[in-house]
Each structure stands twice: as structure tokens, then as C-alpha cells.
Amino acid sequence: MAESIIFTGKKCNNNCTICSVDAGEDKDALEMEDIEQKIKEALKVSDRISLTGGDPTEHPHFLEILKMAKDLGCKGIGVGTNGVNLADRKFVEEMADLGVDNVSIAIHGPPSVHNKITQKNSYDKAIQGLVNSIQKEFKKGVTMDSVVMRSNVSYLGKFWESALRMGVKRVNLMSILPEGRASTNFQKEALSYSEIKKFFYKNKETLKKFEIFFLMGFLRCSFPPKAPSALSHIPDLERSNWDFYGREGTPSKNFEKKDVCHNCPYSKNCAGPRRVITDIFGEEDFYNMLEMDNFIERSIKLESS
Numbered sequence: 001m002a003e004s005i006i007f008t009g010k011k012c013n014n015n016c017t018i019c020s021v022d023a024g025e026d027k028d029a030l031e032m033e034d035i036e037q038k039i040k041e042a043l044k045v046s047d048r049i050s051l052t053g054g055d056p057t058e059h060p061h062f063l064e065i066l067k068m069a070k071d072l073g074c075k076g077i078g079v080g081t082n083g084v085n086l087a088d089r090k091f092v093e094e095m096a097d098l099g100v101d102n103v104s105i106a107i108h109g110p111p112s113v114h115n116k117i118t119q120k121n122s123y124d125k126a127i128q129g130l131v132n133s134i135q136k137e138f139k140k141g142v143t144m145d146s147v148v149m150r151s152n153v154s155y156l157g158k159f160w161e162s163a164l165r166m167g168v169k170r171v172n173l174m175s176i177l178p179e180g181r182a183s184t185n186f187q188k189e190a191l192s193y194s195e196i197k198k199f200f201y202k203n204k205e206t207l208k209k210f211e212i213f214f215l216m217g218f219l220r221c222s223f224p225p226k227a228p229s230a231l232s233h234i235p236d237l238e239r240s241n242w243d244f245y246g247r248e249g250t251p252s253k254n255f256e257k258k259d260v261c262h263n264c265p266y267s268k269n270c271a272g273p274r275r276v277i278t279d280i281f282g283e284e285d286f287y288n289m290l291e292m293d294n295f296i297e298r299s300i301k302l303e304s305s
């Protein structure tokens with residue numbers, strides 16, 4: 001059963017340039033009554049929840065939220081965090097004792113890159129949080145999240161090699177969203193479709209070394225030629241495409257299919273390229289990206305096989 005995502009408020013101890021919810025230290029955490037209501041609603045459809053924010057661990061009553069969820073009958077809790085508070089090993093123990101069985105920690109590259117993106121000196125603590133979480137062996141694992149953007153795209157491949165040595169087994173790559181504080185920096189940080197495809201080509205062997213990699217917000221046509229086998233590496237394809245659709249499953253007005261999309265085997269689960277990317281880089285960037293590995297020919301083959 002899929003887990004329900006519970007938003008705990010915008011309070012966060014980082015100030016990331018690419019934050020899609022405009023979270024920060026001076027932002028509010030949600031009232032406990034509101035969170036309780038959300039958890040009760042969520043448990044009607046799933047016995048698992050995932051806490052997000054802001055940074056949920058910055059909620060002044062974070063541990064109470066975990067206890068409340070457990071008392072309400074929640075069977076498993078995921079937490080999406082920047083990892084800073086998890087540098088405290090005792091805190092990680094408490095989280096696990098109160099039902100957390102999965103954590104996702106956002107680290108966007110090596111120290112200087114990560115600290116510049118988070119606008120805090122947060123790298124060392126985030127890494128300690130990651131190491132503590134790996135050592136805790138959360139039942140449903142530990143995932144390292146990275147947003148792929150201009151500031152880190154040339155550093156990620158090498159950074160992942162060091163993450164593998166640290167024991168990271170899962171990575172989750174996300175595209176930058178033109179929302180929240182990220183909308184201010186979108187023009188500067190967004191990558192063209194051709195650049196994203198080159199990035200996947202360049203790093204596909206490193207990515208394959210992870211047990212699992214999730215992809216969120218990327219076009220399936222931006223994966224290298226052996227995409228089907230690369231994709232089989234991703235157990236949760238719908239999630240990899242989640243932001244193409246609203247919660248109700250309707251294609252968003254922020255995307256627009258091109259003529260070639262109608263010949264594409266992925267068309268059913270894809271709303272097409274993001275309008276703002278084609279506005280910045282031009283439609284020819286999208287077509288150039290497809291040309292890189294004769295995507296059209298490949299699509300026809302896939303369709304008929």
C-alpha cells in the first residue's frame with residue numbers, strides 16, 4: 001500500500017536556493033491538531049505515512065508527532081529531512097524507537113557545493129546524519145536525495161562514488177521545480193533537456209552501482225538508449241513521473257506534448273516537456289535531445305516489440 005505524505009509545515013534549519021516550498025528558520029510549523037487530523041485522514045487509505053516539510057525534524061513537537069502516529073495505528077513512518085538533526089545519534093535512535101523505518105536525506109553534492117545550495121554550513125552534519133542512519137539500518141532503508149541543477153551537475157558523478165563508499169545504496173534524483181524559492185533561481189539553475197540527457201549518459205554506470213535509484217520529474221526520453229533496462233532499476237515508475245500529474249491524475253497545464261510524443265511508448269504516463277524549459281531553451285533543445293540516440297527510431301522498435 002502506498003504511503004500518504006503528511007506536510008508538517010515550512011520550518012527548516014536550511015535555506016536552500018532550490019527549495020520548492022520556500023521553507024526556512026522563520027517559517028511556521030503546522031499546529032499539532034492539524035497534523036493529527038491529516039494523519040487520521042491518511043490512515044484511512046494507507047497504514048504508512050511519510051513526513052515532509054520544511055524539515056519535519058525541526059517541528060518543535062517532532063517526536064510527539066511520531067508517537068501520535070504510532071498510537072493512531074500507523075505501521076511505518078518515512079521522514080524526508082536535510083539530515084542535520086540526525087547528526088545526533090540519540091535522536092536517530094529515538095526516531096527508530098517511535099516507528100520511523102525509512103529516511104530520505106537531501107545532500108546535493110560535495111561540501112562547498114552543498115553548503116552553497118543550502119546557504120548554511122550544513123554539509124558535515126548532513127553527512128553525519130546520513131552515516132548514523134545507515135548504521136541504524138532502518139528497516140525500509142536510507143535514501144540520499146539530490147536535486148540536479150546547474151550548480152551541482154558536474155560534481156554529482158564523483159560525489160556519488162564517495163556516497164557509495166559511505167554505504168549509500170539508494171539515491172533519489174529530482175529535477176528542480178519552478179516553485180517556492182526555487183522559482184526565483186529557476187532560470188539560473190535549470191538544465192536544458194540536452195544537458196540532462198548528457199548527464200544521464202555520463203553517469204549511467206555510476207548510477208547502476210546503487211541498489212535502487214529513483215527519478216522524479218525527468219522525462220523518460222531523457223534516459224540513455226538502454227532505457228528499458230535502466231528503468232527496470234527503478235521499482236516505482238509512477239513515482240518517478242509523479243510531478244507530471246496533479247493528485248487527481250490529470251496532466252498539468254505546466255507541460256505540453258509535442259508531435260513526436262504521440263509515437264512514444266511512454267506517452268500514457270507522460271504529459272510531455274515542461275513548458276518553462278522549452279520557453280528558456282527553445283523547442284529545438286527538446287528535439288536535439290531526442291536526436292542524441294535516435295529516440296524516435298527506438299520508440300518505434302519498443303512499440304512494436
Ligand code: SF4
Pocket residue numbers: 219220221222257258260261262264265266267270271272273
Ligand atoms: S511522451 Fe514525449 S516527452 Fe514524454 S517521454 Fe515520450 S517523447 Fe518524451
